[in-house]
Amino acid sequence: MNEFERSxxxxxxxxxxxQETPTVKTFELGVSLDAVPGQFVMVWLPRVAEKPFxxxxxxxxxxxxxxxxxxxxxxLFQLNEGSYLGIRGPYGKGFSWGGVKKVCVVAGGIGIAxxxxxxxELAKSKVSVDFIAGFRTKSEVLFKERIENVAxxxxxxxxxxxxxxxxxxxxxxxxxxxxxYDKLYCCGPELMMVKVLKLCKKFNLKAEFAVERYxxxxxxxxxxxxxxxxxxxxxxxxxxxxxxxxxKEFGKFYxxxxxxxxxxx
Amino acid sequence: xxxxxxxxxxxxxLFIFIFGWVFLPSLETELCNVxxxxxxxxxxxxxxxxxxxxxxxxxxGAGAVTIKSVSLEERxxxxxxxxxxFEAGMLNAFGYCNPGIEEALKEFSDLSCFEVPVIASCTxxxxxxxxxxxxxxxxxxxxxxxxxxxxxxTPGYGLLAGQGTPEATKxxxxxxxxxxxxxxxxxxxxSLPRIGEIALAAEKAGANAITCSNxxxxxxxxxxxxxxxxxxxxxGGVSGPAIRPIVVRSVYDLxxxxxxxxxxxxxxxxxxxxIELLMAGASCVGIxxxxxxxxxxxxxxxxxxxxxxxxxxxxKSIGELIGLAHE
Numbered sequence: 001m002n003e004f005e006r007s008x009x010x011x012x013x014x015x016x017x018x019q020e021t022p023t024v025k026t027f028e029l030g031v032s033l034d035a036v037p038g039q040f041v042m043v044w045l046p047r048v049a050e051k052p053f054x055x056x057x058x059x060x061x062x063x064x065x066x067x068x069x070x071x072x073x074x075x076l077f078q079l080n081e082g083s084y085l086g087i088r089g090p091y092g093k094g095f096s097w098g099g100v101k102k103v104c105v106v107a108g109g110i111g112i113a114x115x116x117x118x119x120x121e122l123a124k125s126k127v128s129v130d131f132i133a134g135f136r137t138k139s140e141v142l143f144k145e146r147i148e149n150v151a152x153x154x155x156x157x158x159x160x161x162x163x164x165x166x167x168x169x170x171x172x173x174x175x176x177x178x179x180x181y182d183k184l185y186c187c188g189p190e191l192m193m194v195k196v197l198k199l200c201k202k203f204n205l206k207a208e209f210a211v212e213r214y215x216x217x218x219x220x221x222x223x224x225x226x227x228x229x230x231x232x233x234x235x236x237x238x239x240x241x242x243x244x245x246x247x248k249e250f251g252k253f254y255x256x257x258x259x260x261x262x263x264x265x
Numbered sequence: 266x267x268x269x270x271x272x273x274x275x276x277x278x279l280f281i282f283i284f285g286w287v288f289l290p291s292l293e294t295e296l297c298n299v300x301x302x303x304x305x306x307x308x309x310x311x312x313x314x315x316x317x318x319x320x321x322x323x324x325x326g327a328g329a330v331t332i333k334s335v336s337l338e339e340r341x342x343x344x345x346x347x348x349x350x351f352e353a354g355m356l357n358a359f360g361y362c363n364p365g366i367e368e369a370l371k372e373f374s375d376l377s378c379f380e381v382p383v384i385a386s387c388t389x390x391x392x393x394x395x396x397x398x399x400x401x402x403x404x405x406x407x408x409x410x411x412x413x414x415x416x417x418x419t420p421g422y423g424l425l426a427g428q429g430t431p432e433a434t435k436x437x438x439x440x441x442x443x444x445x446x447x448x449x450x451x452x453x454x455x456s457l458p459r460i461g462e463i464a465l466a467a468e469k470a471g472a473n474a475i476t477c478s479n480x481x482x483x484x485x486x487x488x489x490x491x492x493x494x495x496x497x498x499x500x501g502g503v504s505g506p507a508i509r510p511i512v513v514r515s516v517y518d519l520x521x522x523x524x525x526x527x528x529x530x531x532x533x534x535x536x537x538x539x540i541e542l543l544m545a546g547a548s549c550v551g552i553x554x555x556x557x558x559x560x561x562x563x564x565x566x567x568x569x570x571x572x573x574x575x576x577x578x579x580x581k582s583i584g585e586l587i588g589l590a591h592e
Binding site: 002003004005007008009011042044046047049050051084086088216217218219220221222223224226228229230231234255256257258259260261 | 311312313314315317318320321324333339340341342344345346347348349350351352353354355357359362363364365368372488490491493495497505553554556557558560561
């Protein structure tokens with residue numbers, strides 16, 4: 001099967017919808033697919049748009065976690081079980097965990113979606129996982145049980161309504177002082193990832209980050225999702241700390257739908 | 266003795282150099298007096314949004330690279346899906362998304378990081394806007410400027426603005442010719458029945474080369490499970506191996522009609538396909554869609570395949586291959 005065949009749209013009807021938090025729903029889709037944690041699929045809602053999503057479940061069926069934040073996700077929130085979605089993929093480079101024994105995972109908000117399968121795979125490989133998950137508030141806490149099953153979960157909320165009050169990077173500092181890790185994995189808002197990257201550098205810790213950019217083709221053609229010379233769709237979305245430390249655009253610039261370069265606020 | 270030690274590797278290098286020069290084929294060529302290390306050009310619309318994008322193609326072995334076509338104003342383009350696949354290629358309808366000429370002039374103001382020629386590309390709805398863009402692009406260090414008069418999927422531009430006629434081609438190329446001394450490459454569409462006349466009109470109006478072809482069609486892919494066209498714009502330009510025979514025939518026909526060089530573009534995946542287009546009459550060959558299949562170093566891979574084929578069949582230069590199918 002060549003790349004053209006592989007990238008054809010596949011039917012992925014919605015089997016099950018669950019309201020996980022006031023702003024997050026998970027959708028189980030009726031399509032069989034294998035993917036490395038960190039890889040993504042393009043999800044197409046006919047007559048609306050097509051956007052990239054990480055997978056929180058693979059196998060005979062797949063699942064995505066959707067945070068309501070714009071036109072496309074609002075439309076997804078209106079769908080019912082049985083509604084049609086198309087997918088293509090999986091695409092991109094996922095996380096790697098060869099040779100690690102003890103790791104730290106840091107998730108910010110909906111970024112946890114890219115890390116939940118990773119934590120489960122790490123546990124299967126008998127890796128000890130400290131999982132720091134930051135949310136705005138108690139009602140936004142996501143995947144608590146799933147992660148508690150496979151990792152030492154430490155929840156942080158910005159307003160202190162659940163777990164430790166604070167932000168991920170502060171709590172991470174304590175964890176890094178007290179523990180020796182082989183690797184760190186992170187996904188969250190980019191400015192939070194920048195802080196985590198700086199800490200990794202300070203503690204000389206190797207890390208992998210799942211990065212997001214405005215994406216169109218997902219096959220490395222349109223150049224829309226570029227991060228320096230890399231394309232997030234093909235060379236990412238998972239990048240190593242070595243790569244990101246060299247980056248001139250990580251945490252600083254992204255490209256809008258037209259391709260205009262703008263600063264990350 | 267010391268003398269000899271130093272001299273030996275030097276002799277060896279010289280020997281390898283002479284051996285290579287005499288026996289190994291070369292991919293070096295030229296287009297409109299611009300020398301290229303190989304005849305493979307990154308097609309416009311693919312990557313080309315930023316210098317970083319183009320550097321990636323340079324690193325992947327491209328002989329020249331083309332920026333994504335810029336328009337006077339910023340354009341967001343069509344909604345996603347912008348791309349739809351079928352078993353022998355794909356359709357795209359990005360709708361000329363680009364940040365506009367002002368941003369492009371900033372992005373491409375310094376091209377000193379490039380070892381290969383960088384070709385500009387611009388798009389507009391009428392001849393006077395084309396001329397404004399060419400005038401602006403002329404001030405930068407681009408090796409040539411491409412005029413795509415043939416996009417099949419953007420209202421107000423290319424074929425959907427009636428630019429695919431000899432008359433419109435003449436008007437636009439003449440207006441642009443007055444604004445630059447750089448080579449002008451006119452990109453036409455092999456879907457049209459009158460490509461010979463269009464190419465002749467471009468040549469007479471002062472074009473320096475013809476790029477054949479833009480994506481064909483437009484075409485449509487319907488997802489039968491949802492009963493809807495996949496592309497948000499419903500139709501899009503067809504590329505990939507499915508269109509290669511049409512492009513080969515079009516280049517073959519144009520080679521007989523016009524004197525200016527032709528850049529063959531469409532459906533090239535491998536070095537052998539490049540050679541096929543050269544034999545049809547192309548001087549250079551564009552690559553785009555193949556990146557999706559073979560990665561960003563597809564240029565390097567095609568070069569290796571070309572060299573292997575040329576070596577096996579006793580060809581030493583690109584020049585020997587151009588138009589060979591006509592003999």
